[in-house]
Amino acid sequence: MRPAMLRSEDRPMPRSDAQPDAQFDRQPGAGRRRSVDLSVYLVTDTEQCGGVDGVVRTVREAVPAGVTLVQLRDHHLSDDDFVALGRRLVDVLDGTGVPLLIDDRVHLVGPIGAQGAHVGQDDMPIDRARAMLGPDAILGLSTQTPGHVAAARAMGEQLVDYLGVGALHSTGTKPEAGDLGMATVASVVEVSPWPVCAIGGVKADDAAPLAAIGCDGMSVVSAICGQPDIAAATRRLVDAWSRATGVPATHTGHAEGNPVGQASPARQDPSASPNPSPDKAAR
């Protein structure tokens, strides 16, 4: 498996035998990288969580259980209510080392005090989002095809920090996202210069196949939101990902956790993975 969670200064130089397409810009000075741990990425759904208080409770319980990244996603709240909820999540996450990203509403990242945003193919273009966010914020982009990856690369690899690819499986959370399947997700991972998380119907059973194709994490809504025991549901995902990657689960949800946006030291050791993916080894 490729060591995609390395901090920029720790990233290996490209292998001399790497395929040209797999080398990308790993040379020092080729562009700044904002490190982000995608391992178990919680995307919130207000309805599934039972309302805004439920979103706050879900994040409060999921983070100590090992969620590594949180996205606030709600297509219905007014901007004012969205900001109010986002600020509550900032408070919950304060001191945990787990970043908060904002779905779609890039203009609210600043007012909320979040660490970045996630945009899709039909949302704000990534160059505009990056211009609004500044160089240090985390920016994720949804992609469904290798062509989407090529188009994003053409705009500049420094614009984006990770890709979300899906829907892996059809899902009631976003029915219109379809059902890409593992082979299509793998085709995106294969050409991506960025870390990739899969989304859409992702469950603990997907951890092994996703790790095997070189994915960097699992992004979930309903596998956590609305579950009767949020912490137990989260731990199932965290443990499955840990088993699949061979990287010990690091529970970042405490004040001594990793710095915001940085991968845990354990995740920086590519030799820890039992699923080496040779074609990804140079990334």
Ligand SMILES: Cc1ncc(COP(=O)(O)OP(=O)(O)O)c(N)n1
């Ligand atoms: C991690 C992650 N991946 C994909 C998406 C989907 O984004 P998008 O296609 O813009 O759809 P909406 O979420 O805005 O409905 C995501 N939000 N997060």
Ligand SMILES: Cc1ncsc1CCOP(=O)(O)O
């Ligand atoms: C936001 C999003 N983008 C593609 S599928 C999806 C929803 C994922 O939700 P779930 O984990 O409940 O299938």
Ligand SMILES: [Mg+2]
């Ligand atoms: Mg969107």
